[in-house]
Amino acid sequence: MQAMNWDYVGNPWAVEMLRTQIVQDTTRHAYIFAGPQGIGRRTLALRFVQALNCPQAAVSAEPCLSCRVCQQIETTQYSDLQVLELLEGKSEISREQVRLTQQFLSLTPYQSKSKVAIFRDFQLASAGTQDALLKTLEETPGSARIFITVDALENLLPTTVSRCEVLSLRPMPAEELANTLHARLHVEPEKARLLGHISGGRYGYARLLAEDESLLQKRATWLDEWSALAGMNRLQRFKYVEAGFPKRSKLTLKEKRQELAEMLNTWMSFNRDVLLLVSGAGSGLMNIDRSGEVERVSVQTTTFEAARTIRCLERAINRVERYLNPRLVMETLMLELEGAT
Numbered sequence: 001m002q003a004m005n006w007d008y009v010g011n012p013w014a015v016e017m018l019r020t021q022i023v024q025d026t027t028r029h030a031y032i033f034a035g036p037q038g039i040g041r042r043t044l045a046l047r048f049v050q051a052l053n054c055p056q057a058a059v060s061a062e063p064c065l066s067c068r069v070c071q072q073i074e075t076t077q078y079s080d081l082q083v084l085e086l087l088e089g090k091s092e093i094s095r096e097q098v099r100l101t102q103q104f105l106s107l108t109p110y111q112s113k114s115k116v117a118i119f120r121d122f123q124l125a126s127a128g129t130q131d132a133l134l135k136t137l138e139e140t141p142g143s144a145r146i147f148i149t150v151d152a153l154e155n156l157l158p159t160t161v162s163r164c165e166v167l168s169l170r171p172m173p174a175e176e177l178a179n180t181l182h183a184r185l186h187v188e189p190e191k192a193r194l195l196g197h198i199s200g201g202r203y204g205y206a207r208l209l210a211e212d213e214s215l216l217q218k219r220a221t222w223l224d225e226w227s228a229l230a231g232m233n234r235l236q237r238f239k240y241v242e243a244g245f246p247k248r249s250k251l252t253l254k255e256k257r258q259e260l261a262e263m264l265n266t267w268m269s270f271n272r273d274v275l276l277l278v279s280g281a282g283s284g285l286m287n288i289d290r291s292g293e294v295e296r297v298s299v300q301t302t303t304f305e306a307a308r309t310i311r312c313l314e315r316a317i318n319r320v321e322r323y324l325n326p327r328l329v330m331e332t333l334m335l336e337l338e339g340a341t
């Protein structure tokens with residue numbers, strides 16, 4: 001029974017709920033899967049589509065995950081499935097993209113019973129664009145199904161949320177995730193424990209870290225750089241920004257932006273740990289391999305300062321997501337960290 005529980009890690013209640021709906025034929029037209037990146041929102045939507053369409057899933061809604069249909073859905077090469085996401089070089093999901101997907105949903109299914117669209121990271125659509133989808137959510141054509149993934153529910157219009165079944169996906173406890181990584185991917189226990197923590201309980205992200213050793217090395221470099229920045233003056237910080245980003249100029253702009261977002265998120269997780277310690281919480285650290293450093297920084301700062309640093313990083317992450325130039329994002333961050341703006 002390889003496909004039991006949809007071969008999906010975390011949030012078993014969500015799998016059970018969706019599976020039961022399929023078995024009892026009570027599925028809804030539109031769903032929202034909310035939660036942080038790397039937690040498995042898209043995967044859950046794909047599993048649902050597989051459970052609906054796999055020829056072997058008929059009674060139990062347990063897709064085999066290996067037949068042609070399951071494979072096509074897994075790789076989003078399935079003719080009745082469309083995934084809408086932010087296009088390269090764009091700062092938001094456009095109304096035109098939504099319109100084309102609406103058109104797709106109104107067509108007759110080609111190889112299955114229903115057309116399915118996944119709207120990925122719909123927080124990247126403006127209120128106007130989200131609004132354009134409302135009518136489709138209200139009167140979904142025929143058997144069509146819509147999945148919206150979002151980082152946080154408050155980034156969707158309340159009118160969107162109220163028209164969908166909402167599943168809020170939660171991170172796994174670090175230890176449980178560590179055990180899963182060990183059991184499923186044969187990650188050795190010590191490393192599994194580390195990944196369980198630094199991934200913040202997100203299986204998708206932990207798996208990426210487990211499968212690509214260079215990601216952990218990058219993280220170590222970024223954390224070292226963050227420490228170094230603390231001891232620099234303004235001139236040195238700007239030199240760091242200048243040297244840091246053109247140095248990796250072989251990357252495309254999209255890759256640079258992705259890398260910067262990862263770096264900022266790494267710094268963010270470190271500073272969240274600092275804030276945890278400053279505010280007196282003794283447990284729940286993510287960067288357990290850096291606990292000495294977190295401690296050292298936390299005795300030199302205040303809750304106010306630590307919270308301010310986090311806000312600066314949040315704004316920087318937001319700017320990267322809004323497709324601002326990476327170098328500009330970093331320069332602004334350096335100024336904000338000093339309290340200069």
Ligand SMILES: [Zn+2]
Nearest residue numbers: 054064067070
């Ligand atoms: Zn199958």
